[in-house]
Amino acid sequence: MNRRIGGNEYNRYLGGRIPLVSLIQTIVVAEHLNFRHAANALGVTQSSVSARIKALEETLGIILFERRHRGVRLTEAGRRFVAEVSAGIEQIDHAVRTAGAIADGTVGRLAIGLHGSIATGFLVDLRRRYRAAHPAIEQSIIEGSSSHTLAMIREGKLDVAFIVNVADVPDCHSRHLWSEALVIALPAAHPLAPLESLAWADLATENFLVRQGGAGPQIFEHIVRRVAEHGRSPRLQRRDVGRDTLMHMVAAGEGITLTHEAGSHMPFPGVVFRPIDDEKEHARFSAVWSPQNRSPALRNFLDLATHMSRLNGLTMRRQNMPSSLPVKTPGNQETGGARL
Numbered sequence: 001m002n003r004r005i006g007g008n009e010y011n012r013y014l015g016g017r018i019p020l021v022s023l024i025q026t027i028v029v030a031e032h033l034n035f036r037h038a039a040n041a042l043g044v045t046q047s048s049v050s051a052r053i054k055a056l057e058e059t060l061g062i063i064l065f066e067r068r069h070r071g072v073r074l075t076e077a078g079r080r081f082v083a084e085v086s087a088g089i090e091q092i093d094h095a096v097r098t099a100g101a102i103a104d105g106t107v108g109r110l111a112i113g114l115h116g117s118i119a120t121g122f123l124v125d126l127r128r129r130y131r132a133a134h135p136a137i138e139q140s141i142i143e144g145s146s147s148h149t150l151a152m153i154r155e156g157k158l159d160v161a162f163i164v165n166v167a168d169v170p171d172c173h174s175r176h177l178w179s180e181a182l183v184i185a186l187p188a189a190h191p192l193a194p195l196e197s198l199a200w201a202d203l204a205t206e207n208f209l210v211r212q213g214g215a216g217p218q219i220f221e222h223i224v225r226r227v228a229e230h231g232r233s234p235r236l237q238r239r240d241v242g243r244d245t246l247m248h249m250v251a252a253g254e255g256i257t258l259t260h261e262a263g264s265h266m267p268f269p270g271v272v273f274r275p276i277d278d279e280k281e282h283a284r285f286s287a288v289w290s291p292q293n294r295s296p297a298l299r300n301f302l303d304l305a306t307h308m309s310r311l312n313g314l315t316m317r318r319q320n321m322p323s324s325l326p327v328k329t330p331g332n333q334e335t336g337g338a339r340l
């Protein structure tokens with residue numbers, strides 16, 4: 001009865017002729033070389049195991065086991081068959097576990113779009129915490145302008161993008177996560193550098209350098225608005241460069257630039273950063289993603305980001321509270337001195 005099975009026959013068998021349970025029972029019988037012991041291990045009757053193995057052999061046209069008085073022995077064809085099936089079962093098991101891990105958001109890939117440097121601040125802390133919680137998720141970073149990263153979100157090439165001062169984005173979800181003060185970067189040799197803080201009136205006549213990419217368009221509009229408020233025509237030069245190159249240009253005395261607070265925490269040779277006293281607006285950073293993206297990895301990432309944002313907001317509120325507040329007494333009278 002032993003014969004070779006061709007490719008077309010394999011396709012026919014794998015199309016539904018051979019139940020997976022029969023293959024698993026074959027492997028267990030091969031391990032124990034005894035129908036009764038295999039049945040005990042499987043928690044089924046010996047007769048059901050024997051019947052399945054016999055049906056499998058008839059379907060294949062191959063004798064897998066030589067029956068003996070005290071057990072069975074694999075034939076050469078059976079030995080090869082069991083080896084191949086075992087490898088296949090292991091692959092199926094691996095596929096199931098991998099799919100389950102991806103569905104849980106513990107394995108996979110997360111593509112993140114940014115407009116600029118991420119050396120410090122909220123996003124660095126977010127990525128570090130997420131990596132610690134989900135070490136098997138690969139985080140890939142793509143830098144680009146807001147319009148570019150939004151296009152990649154819509155095309156499904158990015159899972160999430162972090163964009164500054166974004167309004168409602170059609171066909172996308174967005175969530176404000178953190179804000180940063182705006183500061184001025186100027187050459188260390190600049191006449192304004194010795195001042196601890198500046199005002200827009202001090203800056204209205206300066207030459208500003210602005211990136212074309214990243215948050216450059218939003219920065220450009222903001223500078224135009226602020227300078228115009230002081231009755232001046234802005235002097236702006238757009239440069240198609242990255243942040244580091246722009247800072248080199250500032251250090252060389254080619255102009256000054258406006259940036260957000262996290263960027264000022266990264267020392268740059270020849271550049272100083274100064275707060276702007278009369279600048280009340282902040283750079284508002286939001287996460288943007290597609291509502292069609294059902295990635296569990298993205299869901300976990302956004303959940304962590306939201307949790308961190310709430311904690312940061314609570315910390316800021318506590319820092320802005322007075323050191324003592326009036327306290328209601330049982331007699332409905334207020335007393336001072338309740339320290340937080």
